[in-house]
Amino acid sequence: MSDTADLKRTPLHAEHVRLGGKMIGFGGWDMPVQYTGIMDEHHAVRKALGVFDISHMGQFFAKGAGAAAWLNTMLTNNVSRLAVGQGQYTILLNERGGVIDDLIIYRIADTEWLLVVNAAKIDEDFAWMQPRVPAGVTLENRSDEFFGLALQGPRAAEWFSKFTGGKSAPARNGIVQLGVGGIPLFLGRTGYTGEDGFEVFGPAADAVRILSDVLATGAEFGIKPCGLGARDTLRMEMCYPLNGNDLSPDRTPIEAGLGFFVDLDKGDFTGRTVLAGQKAGGVKQRLAAFKMIGATPPPRSHYAVWKDGAQIGETCSGGLSPTLGCGIGLAYLPVGFAKPGTAIEIDIRGRRFPAQVEKKPLHRGGTAS
Amino acid sequence: MNVPDDLRYAKSHEWLRADGTVGITDHAQHELTDVVFVDPPAVGKVVKAGEVVCVVESVKAASDIYAPVSGKVVAANPGLTSNPAFVNTDPYGEGWMFKLEVAAPSEREALMDAAAYRTATGA
Secondary structure: OOOOOOOEOOOOHHHHHHOOOEEEEEOOEEEEEEOOOHHHHHHHHHHOEEEEEOOOOEEEEEEOOOHHHHHHHHEOOOHHHOOOOEEEEEEEEOOOOOEEEEEEEEEEEOOEEEEEEOHHHHHHHHHHHHHHOOOOOEEEEOHHHEEEEEEEOOOHHHHHHHHHOOOOOOOOOEEEEEEEOOEEEEEEOOOOOOOOEEEEEEEHHHHHHHHHHHHHHHHHHOEEEEOHHHHHHHHHHOOOOOEOOOEOOOOOOOOOOOHHHOOOOOOOOOOHHHHHHHHHHOOOEEEEEEEEOOOOOOOOOOOEEEEOOEEEEEEEEEEEEOOOOEEEEEEEEEHHHOOOOOEEEEEEOOEEEEEEEEOOOOOOOOOOO | OOOOOOOEEOOOOEEEOOOOEEEEOHHHHHHHOOEEEEEOOOOOOEEOOOOEEEEEEEOOOEEEEEOOOOEEEEEEOOHHHHOOOHHHHOOOOOOOOEEEEEOOHHHHHHOEOHHHHHHHHOO
């Protein structure tokens, strides 16, 4: 067991322990990896409803008349496409076009923006952005003030109605601010599983009460508390990248297959020159999804990928897909080998097992759309 | 946590039966979470106590399984190929992993008994 003394705790830590959560260190936080079992929780999200503690994630608030123009110089996607109450997935880059972080940004008022960033990157993101804030714009890191819960699953919309007393839910990627039992909440309709769902952010002091309400109102929809284990298998089936595994300061969003979230026509932004060059001239490698063939051990991160007797890359994510019942993973491969249908091999403890490059996502038919 | 009295236990959470059968404990399967694959040991391999014999994969991670005592691997559980979850559901029965021809019975005596293992795991 690793020493957990240095790990940060979310406001729901005691609840996880009470609910039988098995705690592990993740990105500097002591978080539940599972409660009853990863498979069980995974299937609950694909078939019914799951709730994840995402209080470790960060919340930044950008404000000011010039905030939109400034955010467009910092992030790859175009924030001016967002009306109040809408959000988008976007990426924060370094000058080499490499990924610092991937995040969701919401327009919560005409000149006010909420950025939800990865837990392990809160300090790094803020240290990067803060010195670049222009006059007339403010950027606040309010991560410690908020708890976060992700409600995910095909029954999420029914849960929302019950939880909010019949309020209308935001559209996909949208956000609403509501008082529930007198507690002010942000409810964004997004997630990391491929299913319909909501991310709920509110005052850290009210976390336990809201979780209890969520579990009570979710009971009739088969809600299960879910840990980071299921979160990982769910996102891998959707080929959603995990920063630190699949994204890095040395890889661009074009190489990662996230070109859809890069707007090269909106004006200049950090890393744009590199990305425009790649878009015009092509990339050498691309993040490919693969599936193991037959009964094999599940692939993990940093396993060698082989083709025709030579190593062509290394896996960055890997595991067993509970939905597909086989090993799956992601790897940066030379573009010639990154095409769906390409036969590859994964080296697992010195033995090579057959796999095939597949179209993303690996799981289809989720309720997120 | 189930800790049968008739077994001996290694610090690395394997159990050993008098006939040389080895598996992992209820505590270990609980810590590992859902077992999804067991990489079978090589039958005929001679191992020292503490050496890796085989690998168990859970949804989350790969874990080495060690020889609790020195000996020769004389059998591997064929049932785990199609039903790796036996390790979770029946760790002391259908979930057994391999059988050793124990080299030195004294090594067996050096392992923990059930009471000591219960204390070690807080069971």
